[in-house]
Amino acid sequence: MADQLPQLPPELGAITGISGLAAIVQFAEEIAHEVQVMGGGKYAFQPDELRSVLAQWQSLQQTVETALQHVGTKAPHNSAVLAPGNEVASNAAANAAHTTNTAYETYLKSMQAYIRGYVTDLQGVLDRYLGTESANTSLATGAQSSLQA
Numbered sequence: 001m002a003d004q005l006p007q008l009p010p011e012l013g014a015i016t017g018i019s020g021l022a023a024i025v026q027f028a029e030e031i032a033h034e035v036q037v038m039g040g041g042k043y044a045f046q047p048d049e050l051r052s053v054l055a056q057w058q059s060l061q062q063t064v065e066t067a068l069q070h071v072g073t074k075a076p077h078n079s080a081v082l083a084p085g086n087e088v089a090s091n092a093a094a095n096a097a098h099t100t101n102t103a104y105e106t107y108l109k110s111m112q113a114y115i116r117g118y119v120t121d122l123q124g125v126l127d128r129y130l131g132t133e134s135a136n137t138s139l140a141t142g143a144q145s146s147l148q149a
Contacts, residue, residue, distance in 0.1 A: 021067070021111065024060065047129060054122045061115045068108040071101060 045053065083094035 021064065021108075025111075047126065047133075050122065050126050050129070054119065054126060057115060057119050057122060061112070061119055064108055064112050064115060068105065068112060071105050071108060 083090040
Protein backbone atom coordinates (compact mmCIF):
# COMPACT_ATOMS: atom_id res chain seq x y z
CA MET A 1 0.00 0.00 0.00
CA ALA A 2 2.82 2.41 0.81
CA ASP A 3 4.22 1.86 -2.68
CA GLN A 4 1.09 3.58 -4.06
CA LEU A 5 1.91 6.84 -2.34
CA PRO A 6 3.69 9.54 -4.33
CA GLN A 7 7.42 9.75 -3.85
CA LEU A 8 9.23 12.81 -2.55
CA PRO A 9 9.96 15.13 -5.49
CA PRO A 10 13.69 15.37 -6.34
CA GLU A 11 13.69 19.13 -5.83
CA LEU A 12 12.96 18.55 -2.12
CA GLY A 13 16.15 16.49 -1.75
CA ALA A 14 18.26 19.44 -0.59
CA ILE A 15 16.52 21.34 2.17
CA THR A 16 17.64 24.87 2.87
CA GLY A 17 15.95 27.30 5.19
CA ILE A 18 12.31 27.65 5.98
CA SER A 19 11.14 27.37 2.37
CA GLY A 20 12.51 23.84 2.10
CA LEU A 21 10.95 22.81 5.39
CA ALA A 22 7.66 24.44 4.45
CA ALA A 23 7.69 22.54 1.14
CA ILE A 24 8.21 19.24 2.98
CA VAL A 25 5.43 20.02 5.44
CA GLN A 26 3.10 20.90 2.55
CA PHE A 27 4.06 17.72 0.72
CA ALA A 28 3.45 15.64 3.88
CA GLU A 29 0.03 17.25 4.29
CA GLU A 30 -0.82 16.39 0.67
CA ILE A 31 0.22 12.77 1.24
CA ALA A 32 -1.79 12.60 4.46
CA HIS A 33 -4.84 13.90 2.60
CA GLU A 34 -4.36 11.36 -0.22
CA VAL A 35 -4.00 8.53 2.28
CA GLN A 36 -7.11 9.65 4.10
CA VAL A 37 -9.14 9.85 0.88
CA MET A 38 -7.78 6.57 -0.52
CA GLY A 39 -8.07 4.37 2.51
CA GLY A 40 -9.88 6.18 5.27
CA GLY A 41 -6.58 7.11 6.91
CA LYS A 42 -5.44 3.51 7.34
CA TYR A 43 -2.24 2.16 5.85
CA ALA A 44 0.11 -0.76 6.22
CA PHE A 45 3.86 -1.08 5.79
CA GLN A 46 6.15 -4.01 5.34
CA PRO A 47 9.13 -3.91 7.76
CA ASP A 48 11.54 -2.74 5.05
CA GLU A 49 9.13 0.02 4.02
CA LEU A 50 8.75 1.08 7.64
CA ARG A 51 12.54 1.16 8.04
CA SER A 52 12.75 3.37 4.94
CA VAL A 53 10.06 5.74 6.22
CA LEU A 54 11.76 5.84 9.62
CA ALA A 55 15.10 6.67 7.99
CA GLN A 56 13.49 9.52 6.03
CA TRP A 57 11.94 10.97 9.19
CA GLN A 58 15.27 10.62 11.01
CA SER A 59 16.94 12.47 8.15
CA LEU A 60 14.34 15.22 8.39
CA GLN A 61 14.91 15.31 12.15
CA GLN A 62 18.64 15.84 11.58
CA THR A 63 17.92 18.57 9.02
CA VAL A 64 15.66 20.45 11.44
CA GLU A 65 18.19 20.09 14.26
CA THR A 66 20.95 21.42 11.99
CA ALA A 67 18.76 24.34 10.92
CA LEU A 68 17.94 25.05 14.56
CA GLN A 69 21.64 25.13 15.47
CA HIS A 70 22.30 27.42 12.52
CA VAL A 71 19.54 29.86 13.41
CA GLY A 72 20.62 29.78 17.03
CA THR A 73 24.14 30.90 16.13
CA LYS A 74 22.91 33.62 13.80
CA ALA A 75 20.23 35.02 16.10
CA PRO A 76 21.70 37.28 18.76
CA HIS A 77 19.33 37.77 21.65
CA ASN A 78 20.06 41.49 21.62
CA SER A 79 18.43 42.87 18.48
CA ALA A 80 20.51 46.06 18.66
CA VAL A 81 23.53 44.07 17.49
CA LEU A 82 21.85 43.66 14.10
CA ALA A 83 21.27 47.40 13.54
CA PRO A 84 23.48 48.65 10.68
CA GLY A 85 23.31 52.21 11.96
CA ASN A 86 22.19 54.24 14.93
CA GLU A 87 18.94 55.66 13.59
CA VAL A 88 15.25 54.80 13.73
CA ALA A 89 15.16 52.95 10.37
CA SER A 90 18.12 50.73 11.28
CA ASN A 91 16.64 49.93 14.67
CA ALA A 92 13.27 49.12 13.09
CA ALA A 93 14.98 46.81 10.57
CA ALA A 94 16.99 45.16 13.34
CA ASN A 95 13.87 44.62 15.48
CA ALA A 96 11.97 43.17 12.50
CA ALA A 97 14.85 40.85 11.66
CA HIS A 98 15.11 39.72 15.26
CA THR A 99 11.34 39.11 15.47
CA THR A 100 11.42 37.08 12.24
CA ASN A 101 14.40 35.05 13.41
CA THR A 102 12.76 34.37 16.75
CA ALA A 103 9.58 33.20 14.98
CA TYR A 104 11.64 30.92 12.74
CA GLU A 105 13.42 29.49 15.77
CA THR A 106 10.06 28.86 17.48
CA TYR A 107 8.76 27.15 14.34
CA LEU A 108 11.84 24.92 14.13
CA LYS A 109 11.52 23.95 17.79
CA SER A 110 7.89 22.94 17.28
CA MET A 111 8.84 20.92 14.18
CA GLN A 112 11.69 19.32 16.12
CA ALA A 113 9.33 18.22 18.89
CA TYR A 114 6.76 16.89 16.40
CA ILE A 115 9.34 14.99 14.37
CA ARG A 116 11.02 13.59 17.49
CA GLY A 117 7.66 12.24 18.66
CA TYR A 118 6.88 10.77 15.25
CA VAL A 119 10.30 9.10 15.00
CA THR A 120 9.83 7.65 18.49
CA ASP A 121 6.39 6.32 17.51
CA LEU A 122 7.64 4.81 14.25
CA GLN A 123 10.58 3.17 16.01
CA GLY A 124 8.19 1.77 18.64
CA VAL A 125 5.90 0.34 15.95
CA LEU A 126 8.83 -1.26 14.17
CA ASP A 127 10.24 -2.68 17.41
CA ARG A 128 6.85 -4.10 18.43
CA TYR A 129 6.29 -5.58 14.98
CA LEU A 130 9.72 -7.20 14.89
CA GLY A 131 9.23 -8.47 18.45
CA THR A 132 5.89 -10.01 17.48
CA GLU A 133 7.41 -11.57 14.37
CA SER A 134 10.26 -12.98 16.45
CA ALA A 135 7.83 -14.42 19.00
CA ASN A 136 5.68 -15.92 16.22
CA THR A 137 8.75 -17.47 14.61
CA SER A 138 9.79 -18.98 17.95
CA LEU A 139 6.30 -20.37 18.51
CA ALA A 140 6.17 -21.83 15.00
CA THR A 141 9.64 -23.35 15.36
CA GLY A 142 8.71 -24.84 18.73
CA ALA A 143 5.44 -26.24 17.41
CA GLN A 144 7.20 -27.74 14.41
CA SER A 145 9.84 -29.33 16.67
CA SER A 146 7.20 -30.86 18.95
CA LEU A 147 5.31 -32.27 15.95
CA GLN A 148 8.47 -33.92 14.64
CA ALA A 149 9.25 -35.47 18.03
